[in-house]
Amino acid sequence: MNKKDGYVFVWPIGTRIIHWMMVLSFTTAFITSFYEYLLHDHVAFGFIFLIIIIYRIIWGFIGPDYAKFKTFKLKPSQLKHYFVEKIQNRWRKIPAGHNAASSWFTVWALTVGTVIVISGLLLYGIQEGKGLFRFLNDDYSQYMILLGYIHKYASYLFAAWAVIHIAGVMVEQFWHKTNMVFAMITGYKKTDGKDTKVKPYLSFFAYSIILIAIGTYFFIVSSNYNFLTIQKYTNINxxxxxxxxxxxxxxxxxxxxxxxxxxxxxxxxxxxxxxxxxxxxxxxxxxxxxxxxxxxxxxxxxxxxxxxxxxxxxxxxxxxxxxxxxxxxxxxxxxxxxxxxxxxxxxxxxxxxxxxxxxxxxxxxxxxxxxxxxxx
Ligand code: HEC
Ligand code: HEC
Known part of the structure; x- marks a missing residue:
């Protein structure tokens, strides 16, 4: 029995919080990247994003069914069917979990997100001589410019991807009237299916990640240097x-x-x-x-x-x-x-x-x- 008639509980609270943390951390990291002197804040937001990317990948294997990569619709024929149906039938039924477009979207976003965080960590080490990879500055400084491009264009790609995602959700909301916007707020989708149930240890895992991400942010902004942001170069007398x-x-x-x-x-x-x-x-x-x-x-x-x-x-x-x-x-x-x-x-x-x-x-x-x- 579903708790709410005509609706399926798809996104538990942990998932929703994490979704919005990803939105916020990406947006703030993106904006701060345009200011050299905000690098420290950029890195702090970047770490939230990094923790969430790692979490989401793990969640795709161990999480509840609707979040599992196994349930993703990744066949090209499914994607084609999704768009054909979208055009032909305004009032089609939407699936409770990921549809073909959002399956692809998630896989892509996680791939590009991974490129962003890895290149970011390396760049912080190689270019700034800071953080966990500061020792790489010695031998790999010639790659800082290339790495900078990778980091920058991967984030542009992610931003463009986010815009497409938002456009897609808006079409769902206002054209197909599936109330999609509220799914990531209330957790309920207007469709058929089984309510999701999250095992307690998974909830614990999700909440721990939220705390670790927020904790890491404050750990970084509260001091100029700690083991995540320490600089290789010190003052020269x-x-x-x-x-x-x-x-x-x-x-x-x-x-x-x-x-x-x-x-x-x-x-x-x-x-x-x-x-x-x-x-x-x-x-x-x-x-x-x-x-x-x-x-x-x-x-x-x-x-x-x-x-x-x-x-x-x-x-x-x-x-x-x-x-x-x-x-x-x-x-x-x-x-x-x-x-x-x-x-x-x-x-x-x-x-x-x-x-x-x-x-x-x-x-x-x-x-x-x-x-x-x-x-x-
Ligand atoms: C009016 C203030 C001002 C003066 C004067 C100034 N800078 Fe800067 N400098 C800045 C700001 C602000 C930035 C960061 C720009 C940004 O946010 O993209 C910067 C960035 C830099 C950077 C790039 C950051 C990096 O980590 O490599 C270098 C190098 C630099 N300045 C060197 C110098 C040198 C050398 C001089 C003197 C010849 C100088 N600056 C004079 C304000 C100044
Ligand atoms: C008599 C005064 C004086 C002395 C001593 C002096 N400089 Fe200068 N230097 C200047 C002036 C004036 C400028 C122009 C910029 C300015 O107004 O500060 C300048 C500019 C420079 C610049 C260019 C800065 C820029 O705009 O990128 C460099 C590099 C420099 N000096 C190096 C040296 C070195 C090396 C020495 C020691 C051998 C030295 N200076 C000694 C007066 C001096």
């Missing part, structure tokens, strides 16, 4: 490791970490100190031996020698060019193009070359996204 560089090159402006320009750029800069951005630096300011010692240090720590995101991307963006300023690299221009020119005129910033005004601890080589002070 240039003052101690290369005093001459720190003192002489940090006199007029804060020092620029050597890993932000290629060797050839540093050679050019050091070879033209007599006309250094309008300043004349002579041997009276920095002696010849100091100059060569500084150049040696800059070259030994140049962008070519570094696996950091900024170094790899600056090199990639430069091609064969070797400009004399970081602000002249295409990568710098690209990452700062959203900042209105008027911002640089503000009193505490003054100049676009005043990196430390917006990047905390910049003179210690720290370019962590969490240290970006200026926010749009």
């Amino acid at each position: 240039y003052k101690e490791i290369k005093p001459v560089f720190y003192n002489e090159c940090g006199d007029c402006h804060k020092i620029y970490p050597p890993y932000l320009l290629p060797k050839k750029s540093w050679t050019r800069i050091m070879g033209a100190l007599d006309n250094h951005f309008g300043e004349e630096l002579t041997e009276a300011n920095i002696s010849k031996s100091q100059q060569s010692s500084i150049l040696e240090f800059l070259v030994a720590n140049s962008a070519e020698t570094s696996k950091r995101e900024a170094s790899v991307k600056i090199m990639y963006s430069l091609g064969i060019r070797r400009p004399k300023a970081i602000t002249k690299t295409p990568y710098w221009r690209e990452t700062h193009k959203h900042i209105p020119l008027s911002v640089y005129k503000e009193k505490k910033i003054k100049d676009k070359s005043n990196c430390i005004a917006c990047h905390k601890d910049f003179d210690q080589g720290n370019l962590d996204d969490m240290n970006i002070l200026y926010q749009r």
